[in-house]
Amino acid sequence: QVQLVESGGGLVQAGGSLRLSCSASGRTLRRYDMGWFRQAPGKEREFVAARRNSGAQYYADSVKGRFTISRDNAENTVYLQMNSLKPEDTAVYYCAAGAWRYSGSYSLIADYWGQGTQVTVSS
Helix, strand or coil: CCEEEEECCEEEECCCCEEEEEEEECCCHHHCEEEEEEECCCCCCEEEEEECCCCCEEECCCCCCCEEEEEECCCCEEEEEECCCCHHHCEEEEEEEEEEEECCCEEEEEEEECCCEEEEEEC
8 A cells, every 4th residue: 555645735826836745655656657647626637747667757738848747766755846837737736656558548547646735826
């Protein structure tokens, strides 16, 4: 079992930055590909970013060039640095641990989810 706990969400003005953290316990994150998803009110959960154990990184087109995912296996933590935030980035952000696989399209297939952290970007 892996327990994931997100932190770092909050309220920020458009153009600002936030850094989300995802701390894991129970098992080392080394064996998992890690990622972030988000869900805005009234919308389905969507993929944001992933970082594989190999170091390969993947991003949704909507966040490319603005968001950066990183991981510290020694600290068992994954980060999402979010810059140039826009109101449309407002959502609950979820950390996930799983495997990068093809299931209709390539994405992170999560075995474990965090509880989510709210990010609100004001205009």
